[in-house]
Amino acid sequence: MSMPVRIDDTLYDQARAQAQAERRTIAGQIEFWAMVGKAALDNPDLPTDFVRELLIARAEGPTLATPFVAEGKRD
Known part of the structure; x- marks a missing residue:
């Protein structure tokens, strides 16, 4: 539902x-x-940049995700 808002x-x-x-x-x-x-207000212990990147990653879905590789575990 769309609502006009003054900003x-x-x-x-x-x-x-x-x-x-x-x-x-x-x-x-x-x-x-x-x-x-x-999301940042709901999770005050997380940095805002982390919250932003997480929301972007979730929107991308698994097809665009890069697998996580822990440091020291690279070939």
Whole structure:
């Protein structure tokens, strides 16, 4: 369900620039920021960058995932 929301012009301009860089719609960029922010608030012990990368990895799914290789276990 879509709902109109008023936001500051500066935030809108920042979202537009970031959306273009990450190939999202402006609304999609703001939704992504909201998801990252909510997840970060729900998990205050995790760094925000980690939360962001985790959400991106989950969206990519297993087909684009790179297998984890622990340090010292490389061939």
